[in-house]
Amino acid sequence: MADVDTDFNLKVVLVNFKQCLSEKEEVLMDPYLTGWKGLIKFLNNLGAVFAFISKDVLTKVQIMEKFRNSEQKENYFSLQSMVKYEISNNLVDFQKRADHPDSGCRTILRLHRALHWLQLFLDGLRTSQEDSKTSSLCTDSYNIALATYHPWLIRKAVTVAFCTLPSRNAFLETMNVGTPEEAVEMLSDAMPFIGQVYQLSQKLFEENALLDLP
Numbered sequence: 513m514a515d516v517d518t519d520f521n522l523k524v525v526l527v528n529f530k531q532c533l534s535e536k537e538e539v540l541m542d543p544y545l546t547g548w549k550g551l552i553k554f555l556n557n558l559g560a561v562f563a564f565i566s567k568d569v570l571t572k573v574q575i576m577e578k579f580r581n582s583e584q585k586e587n588y589f590s591l592q593s594m595v596k597y598e599i600s601n602n603l604v605d606f607q608k609r610a611d612h613p614d615s616g617c618r619t620i621l622r623l624h625r626a627l628h629w630l631q632l633f634l635d636g637l638r639t640s641q642e643d644s645k646t647s648s649l650c651t652d653s654y655n656i657a658l659a660t661y662h663p664w665l666i667r668k669a670v671t672v673a674f675c676t677l678p679s680r681n682a683f684l685e686t687m688n689v690g691t692p693e694e695a696v697e698m699l700s701d702a703m704p705f706i707g708q709v710y711q712l713s714q715k716l717f718e719e720n721a722l723l724d725l726p
């Protein structure tokens with residue numbers, strides 16, 4: 513099961529998302545989940561106001577870890593094998609959550625959308641000026657990638673949480689990879705891997721009509 517401690521290092525997250533990419537252009541489940549656990553550590557370091565977000569991510573990681581520890585674990589080896597297995601065995605609710613409320617496909621879809629947010633946010637952070645507001649970068653990315661899928665109450669709570677974010681440089685320092693300049697350099701290294709993981713997953717979900725799962 514997911515064990516989440518308090519240390520966060522951007523390099524660890526970077527390596528995990530890089531390790532997700534197989535030679536066969538699959539997205540491997542274990543490093544994907546480990547990458548998310550690294551991000552949960554970071555969220556936990558941001559304070560209690562972000563607890564409801566990290567709790568939601570943790571719940572989704574735990575759902576997936578359960579599949580990976582079950583008799584069907586080989587079918588959850590990659591996102592591609594998961595989609596093939598769940599669709600061919602009618603394990604996905606397409607219209608409304610009913611018989612399979614926590615399928616792997618709908619659970620990963622939520623993390624996949626959040627990865628899009630992360631991609632946009634990190635790119636904003638990397639390319640922005642020193643005096644840019646982290647809360648604005650966060651809000652802009654949220655509005656593009658996630659807001660459409662969240663009810664009003666969550667959108668409001670998220671907006672309040674964003675206002676508590678530290679300044680851009682303080683934020684970069686919490687990544688524990690050295691100076692803000694070094695953190696930006698690390699982000700530049702991380703982006704292509706996160707981008708590839710996102711693109712491969714997006715293609716998979718699109719081809720299987722899984723982008724709107726309830």
Ligand SMILES: CCCCCCCC/C=C\CCCCCCCC(=O)N[C@@H](COP(=O)(O)O)[C@H](O)/C=C/CCCCCCCCCCCCC
Nearest residue numbers: 522525551554555564565568569622623626629630666670
């Ligand atoms: C690489 C380095 C450093 C960057 C560090 C960023 C670390 C944060 C990483 C990810 C955070 C985003 C997680 C968002 C998960 C959202 C999943 C979701 O959409 N869940 C909703 C739908 O699920 P179901 O109900 O259908 O099961 C759920 O209803 C929502 C729950 C809580 C709200 C989620 C808000 C997301 C806001 C994203 C911004 C995070 C702010 C991080 C600040 C840096």
